[in-house]
Amino acid sequence: MIHVVHHPDYVAPAPARSTYRWNKNGLIRDLLRDEGERLCWHEPEPMPARWLEAVHDADYVAEVLAADVPAAKTRRIGFPVTEAVARRAAVVPGGTWLAAKLALEHGFAANTAGGSHHALADTGAGFCVFNDLAIAANRLVEEGAVGRVLVVDCDVHQGDGTAALLAGRAEITTYSIHAEKNFPVRKARSTLDVGLADGIGDEEYLATLERTLVPLLDEVAPGLVLYQAGVDPFVGDKLGRLALTREGLVERERLIARLMRARGVPLASTVGGGYGDDAVEIAQRHVTAVMTLGEGFA
Numbered sequence: 075m076i077h078v079v080h081h082p083d084y085v086a087p088a089p090a091r092s093t094y095r096w097n098k099n100g101l102i103r104d105l106l107r108d109e110g111e112r113l114c115w116h117e118p119e120p121m122p123a124r125w126l127e128a129v130h131d132a133d134y135v136a137e138v139l140a141a142d143v144p145a146a147k148t149r150r151i152g153f154p155v156t157e158a159v160a161r162r163a164a165v166v167p168g169g170t171w172l173a174a175k176l177a178l179e180h181g182f183a184a185n186t187a188g189g190s191h192h193a194l195a196d197t198g199a200g201f202c203v204f205n206d207l208a209i210a211a212n213r214l215v216e217e218g219a220v221g222r223v224l225v226v227d228c229d230v231h232q233g234d235g236t237a238a239l240l241a242g243r244a245e246i247t248t249y250s251i252h253a254e255k256n257f258p259v260r261k262a263r264s265t266l267d268v269g270l271a272d273g274i275g276d277e278e279y280l281a282t283l284e285r286t287l288v289p290l291l292d293e294v295a296p297g298l299v300l301y302q303a304g305v306d307p308f309v310g311d312k313l314g315r316l317a318l319t320r321e322g323l324v325e326r327e328r329l330i331a332r333l334m335r336a337r338g339v340p341l342a343s344t345v346g347g348g349y350g351d352d353a354v355e356i357a358q359r360h361v362t363a364v365m366t367l368g369e370g371f372a
C-alpha cells in the first residue's frame with residue numbers, strides 16, 4: 075500500500091495572466107487514481123499559521139493568507155496570490171508534514187504537491203509561496219516527532235530557500251544536487267551542495283548522487299528524509315539544462331528508495347519542478363516517481 079497525500083485545494087484555478095502550469099496537481103491526482111487499490115489516500119489540514127510563522131516572517135504570512143501580496147513579491151513568485159492560491163499555499167505544507175508523519179509510521183508516503191524550495195523568509199520566489207519542506211522539517215523537530223531531518227533536494231534548481239531558512243539548525247541538514255548554471259543565479263549554502271555542469275546524463279548523475287549523498291546520510295543518520303523529487307533534470311525539460319532520460323529518473327527514485335530502506339530511514343517525498351508543453355507527460359513523470367519510490371519500500 076502506497077500512502078499518498080492530496081487535498082482538493084491543491085488544484086487551484088489559474089489566476090489571470092499566469093504562465094504557471096496550474097492543472098499539474100489535478101493531473102497527478104487523476105493519474106494516481108488510475109493506480110486504484112495500490113494507493114491509500116490521505117487529506118491534510120491547512121498548516122496552522124503559527125507553524126508558517128515559525129519559518130516565514132509574520133508579515134509575509136499575513137500578506138499571503140489575506141491574498142494581499144505586494145507587486146514586487148508577486149513578480150518574484152511568478153503568479154498572483156488569489157484567495158484560492160492562498161488556500162493552496164497553506165494546505166500544501168500541511169500535506170508535506172502529513173506525508174512525513176505517515177512515512178514515520180509506514181516507511182514511505184508522498185505528498186502530491188509541494189517541494190516549494192525557492193520560498194524565502196519574507197517572500198515567495200520561482201513559483202513557490204511557502205516553503206513546505208522547511209516548515210514541515212521545523213515542525214517535526216519542534217514537536218519531537220523526529221530527532222534529525224535530512225532534506226534531499228534533487229530538483230534541477232538549487233533548493234536555495236530551504237537552505238537559507240534552515241541554515242544553522244543542528245537537527246536539520248540540507249542537501250541539493252542541481253544544475254550549477256541554472257536558476258537561482260545567486261545560490262544559498264546548503265549543508266552540502268552538488269552543482270552539476272550542463273548536459274550531464276543518467277550515468278554521471280546517478281554516480282554523483284550516490285557518491286555525495288551516501289557519506290552525508292551515514293554521517294547525519296537522520297530519523298527522516300524529506301525528498302524533493304523534482305523531475306526537471308529530464309532532458310526535455312524547458313527549464314532543465316541536464317539530460318536525464320525517463321529511465322534515468324526512474325533509476326534515481328530506485329536509488330533513493332534503496333538507500334533509505336537499507337538504513338531504515340523513513341522517506342517522505344514531495345513533487346517539484348517539471349516544465350514543458352505537455353502537462354500530462356510531466357504529471358506522469360511525477361506519478362512514476364511516486365510509484366517507483368513506493369514500490370522501493372513495498
Ligand SMILES: [Zn+2]
Pocket residue numbers: 229230231304306346347348
Ligand atoms: Zn526546479
